[in-house]
Amino acid sequence: MDWFYIQGILMLAGINLIAVLGLSLLTGFTGLFSFGHAGFMAIGAYLGALMTVSPTTSPAGLGLPFAVGVIAGGAGAGIVSYFIGRITLNLKGDYFCIATLGFGEAIRLILNNVQLFGGSRGWPGVPYKSTLPAIIIVDILAVIFLANLVRSRHGRNMIAVREEELAAQIAGVNVFKYKMIALVVSAVYAGVAGVFFGHYMTFIQPKMFSMTKSTELTIIVIFGGLGSISGSVLGALLLTALPEILRAFEIWRLVFYGAAVILIMISRPKGLMGGMELTPAGIRKARNERKARVLALKESRNGRNGEAGIG
Amino acid sequence: MIQFLQQLINGLSIGSVYALMAVGYSLVYSIMSFSNFAHGGVIMLGAYFGFFALTLLKLPFILAFMLACAGTTLLAILVERIAYKPLRERNAPFLYFIISAMGASILLENIVIATIGPTFRTYPAVIPRTPIQLGALAVGRLDLIMFFISAVCLTGLILFIEKTKMGKAIQAAAYNIKACALMGVNTDRIILIVFGLGGFLAGVAGVFFGMKYTVYPQIGNITTKSFIAAVFGGLGSLPGAVLGSVLLGTLETLVAGYLSSQFRDLIAFVILIGVLVFRPSGIMGKTTVDKA
Amino acid sequence: MADILEISRLTKRFGGLAAVNDVSFSVPEGGILGLIGPNGAGKTTIFNLITGVYSLTEGDVRFKGKSLNGLPPFKIADMGITRTFQNIRLFKNLTVFENVLTACHLGASYSILDSVLRLPKFRKEEKALVEKAEKLLSIMGLTERRDLVANNLPYGMQRRLEIVRALALDPKLLLLDEPAAGMNPDETEQLMRLIVRIRDEFKLSVLVIEHHMDLIMGICERIVVLNFGIKLAEGCAADIAKDPKVIEAYLGVTEEV
Numbered sequence: 001m002d003w004f005y006i007q008g009i010l011m012l013a014g015i016n017l018i019a020v021l022g023l024s025l026l027t028g029f030t031g032l033f034s035f036g037h038a039g040f041m042a043i044g045a046y047l048g049a050l051m052t053v054s055p056t057t058s059p060a061g062l063g064l065p066f067a068v069g070v071i072a073g074g075a076g077a078g079i080v081s082y083f084i085g086r087i088t089l090n091l092k093g094d095y096f097c098i099a100t101l102g103f104g105e106a107i108r109l110i111l112n113n114v115q116l117f118g119g120s121r122g123w124p125g126v127p128y129k130s131t132l133p134a135i136i137i138v139d140i141l142a143v144i145f146l147a148n149l150v151r152s153r154h155g156r157n158m159i160a161v162r163e164e165e166l167a168a169q170i171a172g173v174n175v176f177k178y179k180m181i182a183l184v185v186s187a188v189y190a191g192v193a194g195v196f197f198g199h200y201m202t203f204i205q206p207k208m209f210s211m212t213k214s215t216e217l218t219i220i221v222i223f224g225g226l227g228s229i230s231g232s233v234l235g236a237l238l239l240t241a242l243p244e245i246l247r248a249f250e251i252w253r254l255v256f257y258g259a260a261v262i263l264i265m266i267s268r269p270k271g272l273m274g275g276m277e278l279t280p281a282g283i284r285k286a287r288n289e290r291k292a293r294v295l296a297l298k299e300s301r302n303g304r305n306g307e308a309g310i311g
Numbered sequence: 312m313i314q315f316l317q318q319l320i321n322g323l324s325i326g327s328v329y330a331l332m333a334v335g336y337s338l339v340y341s342i343m344s345f346s347n348f349a350h351g352g353v354i355m356l357g358a359y360f361g362f363f364a365l366t367l368l369k370l371p372f373i374l375a376f377m378l379a380c381a382g383t384t385l386l387a388i389l390v391e392r393i394a395y396k397p398l399r400e401r402n403a404p405f406l407y408f409i410i411s412a413m414g415a416s417i418l419l420e421n422i423v424i425a426t427i428g429p430t431f432r433t434y435p436a437v438i439p440r441t442p443i444q445l446g447a448l449a450v451g452r453l454d455l456i457m458f459f460i461s462a463v464c465l466t467g468l469i470l471f472i473e474k475t476k477m478g479k480a481i482q483a484a485a486y487n488i489k490a491c492a493l494m495g496v497n498t499d500r501i502i503l504i505v506f507g508l509g510g511f512l513a514g515v516a517g518v519f520f521g522m523k524y525t526v527y528p529q530i531g532n533i534t535t536k537s538f539i540a541a542v543f544g545g546l547g548s549l550p551g552a553v554l555g556s557v558l559l560g561t562l563e564t565l566v567a568g569y570l571s572s573q574f575r576d577l578i579a580f581v582i583l584i585g586v587l588v589f590r591p592s593g594i595m596g597k598t599t600v601d602k603a
Numbered sequence: 604m605a606d607i608l609e610i611s612r613l614t615k616r617f618g619g620l621a622a623v624n625d626v627s628f629s630v631p632e633g634g635i636l637g638l639i640g641p642n643g644a645g646k647t648t649i650f651n652l653i654t655g656v657y658s659l660t661e662g663d664v665r666f667k668g669k670s671l672n673g674l675p676p677f678k679i680a681d682m683g684i685t686r687t688f689q690n691i692r693l694f695k696n697l698t699v700f701e702n703v704l705t706a707c708h709l710g711a712s713y714s715i716l717d718s719v720l721r722l723p724k725f726r727k728e729e730k731a732l733v734e735k736a737e738k739l740l741s742i743m744g745l746t747e748r749r750d751l752v753a754n755n756l757p758y759g760m761q762r763r764l765e766i767v768r769a770l771a772l773d774p775k776l777l778l779l780d781e782p783a784a785g786m787n788p789d790e791t792e793q794l795m796r797l798i799v800r801i802r803d804e805f806k807l808s809v810l811v812i813e814h815h816m817d818l819i820m821g822i823c824e825r826i827v828v829l830n831f832g833i834k835l836a837e838g839c840a841a842d843i844a845k846d847p848k849v850i851e852a853y854l855g856v857t858e859e860v
Binding site: 145148149151152153154155156157159160163164166167169170171172173174175181275285288289291292293296300 | 654656675676677680681685686688692693694695696697698701704705706707708709711713715718719720721725729732748749750751752755756757768771772
């Protein structure tokens with residue numbers, strides 16, 4: 001267990017985390033479940049590679065700096081998600097899920113057929129640019145961006161959409177607009193994650209971005225707890241690191257994933273953090289909520305129910 | 312013209328396999344209003360059950376077939392009991408069901424990869440591969456049998472639902488399961504039967520798929536297409552699922568034959584987008600308004 | 604005094620069925636109008652038509668003279684109409700404070716960029732929103748329970764919270780859908796006083812659907828009676844109570860033996 005090995009795990013976890021944070025905004029805070037976000041990672045990875053691969057290695061490459069690749073990957077994924085959103089965000093829950101599944105697979109299939117990018121055989125020769133410091137910096141920025149967004153009226157509106165869409169509409173929330181914002185932001189995050197992924201593996205292949213990958217991302221968000229950023233961070237770390245450490249049991253990794261998902265759903269769907277944040281403010285809030293509930297329980301037992309709470 | 316008819320026949324045979332998959336899926340959707348993504352895994356295991364019944368147990372074809380279907384029926388019910396029933400009892404939001412279904416789907420696919428292994432298996436040639444000649448058209452014997460048995464199963468299912476008392480109960484439950492329970496109907500048993508039926512159909516679909524193509528753990532992914540077919544035909548409508556599947560199978564084959572096989576898989580997604588944009592309720596689906 | 608809401612020849616058809624059929628009435632500014640009728644008469648449908656949840660088939664709804672036809676619900680809320688729901692639709696997993704704070708959002712205009720970078724505009728406006736939410740909670744007596752998760756509130760308080768949340772939007776017209784459902788006479792009386800107090804303190808108009816006759820007779824200055832989507836009668840409480848059509852709709856007709 002040397003530093004190089006640990007570093008690899010941290011980097012993969014950090015890359016996954018970027019995508020998970022974005023998906024957390026869409027699923028955890030806005031309540032929309034997507035089974036196609038690996039598609040946005042794929043768009044990011046391929047656009048990023050398009051920018052950075054040297055023209056001498058591949059006719060499609062432009063040999064531009066890594067930063068350009070990151071911006072292109074993120075922006076590209078965001079733009080595609082906007083058009084997908086226009087078609088799908090008006091649909092009811094189940095239909096939206098199937099639509100994301102469909103789009104995720106469609107992106108993979110299309111990439112399989114683009115011979116310029118290597119088709120299904122993949123695209124080697126992507127320069128190695130994803131260093132641990134770079135990933136950590138992006139992760140920190142991603143968390144801050146997300147946390148600040150969530151703790152604002154915009155974030156609260158998204159949470160309202162998750163809680164009670166109809167009441168949110170009546171409360172003046174432009175539900176479609178906020179769903180779209182959540183989708184685009186989550187796609188940009190996934191795109192950036194894809195760029196970093198490609199520049200870590202130095203080789204990208206459409207089958208790396210399959211439905212299984214999309215589902216893994218959603219599972220991590222649920223495992224960490226919907227509506228909890230710290231839950232997503234912990235979830236990404238644990239669920240990326242553990243299987244790597246248990247590398248000997250590689251083929252059983254997904255078996256455990258599947259079983260774990262079912263178990264979480266039937267026993268503790270609120271996930272690891274249960275919607276709570278592992279920050280000073282979050283802990284204070286959870287404590288206040290508990291105090292208030294205990295107080296309310298005591299009051300109702302002492303027969304203060306005559307004051308039913310109206311006048 | 313001949314080629315067109317030939318492609319049509321090929322398309323119908325694929326469509327009938329999709330139909331078996333899609334109907335099981337639509338059946339569950341109509342009662343429980345959620346997408347049973349684990350259905351694909353059950354179909355895949357049906358293919359494996361049939362394969363091992365034929366090769367390991369060396370059973371005659373009919374017995375192997377029935378064993379496979381019995382296996383998938385039990386499996387589907389097992390999945391329901393473990394992954395969905397606890398959620399039902401807790402009145403969990405329907406999205407939790409989808410997640411649990413996804414988990415079951417991943418679990419099934421990867422248990423097979425981890426234990427039996429990912430190598431492709433081929434069914435022994437039970438049905439001779441020589442096609443039957445109808446003039447200039449060639450119809451595969453297997454395709455004919457598949458089409459026939461699918462038609463029998465689907466007709467049987469529709470008759471069951473329309474004519475029997477249990478079938479009527481299922482219709483009622485599809486309309487409003489809570490009201491059914493209040494009327495004293497044993498909704499637990501209805502759900503059991505519905506999943507059992509879906510599982511049975513999955514077994515038939517799985518064995519046929521394995522016979523026509525090959526057996527591998529990722530067969531479940533083909534069911535994405537049958538989901539799309541069910542959506543195309545109208546989620547919750549059984550005739551719609553059949554219609555959507557047949558149309559999808561035919562369109563796919565025509566596109567592959569006349570354009571390029573590269574585009575065959577994409578057709579399903581083009582149809583999906585079309586449906587979602589223009590008519591989300593599908594060909595035979597109903598539009599429901601959310602009561603405020 | 605002008606009418607704040609004018610409903611003219613409002614009709615809503617679902618397929619062949621007219622849930623609301625050629626209904627016309629107005630809510631005077633600052634008034635409390637009651638909307639009553641047997642279940643299924645179309646009362647909640649009218650609320651849904653006013654708030655833009657349903658699109659109308661024929662007729663018009665005018666708010667302060669402006670037509671609401673075709674506007675999405677969030678725009679209508681922005682114009683100053685809010686409502687409560689028959690089956691309470693609070694943000695169940697959020698606290699009392701968060702429910703109200705969320706609804707205050709129209710009082711701020713900072714952008715996403717402002718939020719993410721925590722710019723001064725965000726800080727100033729967010730502080731104002733928090734103050735407004737706290738003030739509303741204190742006026743309505745919910746400060747003690749501000750940290751309680753909405754789902755854990757006793758039933759009567761959930762109803763009160765829903766009204767407070769509606770008030771956070773600074774409405775000019777408040778639509779209440781069976782606010783007294785499930786309440787005993789004591790609670791109903793408290794609710795009646797609350798509604799009148801809100802109307803006076805917040806200077807708004809109220810349109811209330813109710814089955815509790817004591818509430819309707821007690822606070823509504825005018826009453827509109829609906830049955831099978833058609834307006835049966837309109838008038839003050841005394842007139843309505845005597846109207847034979849209303850009596851027939853509610854109690855049936857005595858058969859001559």
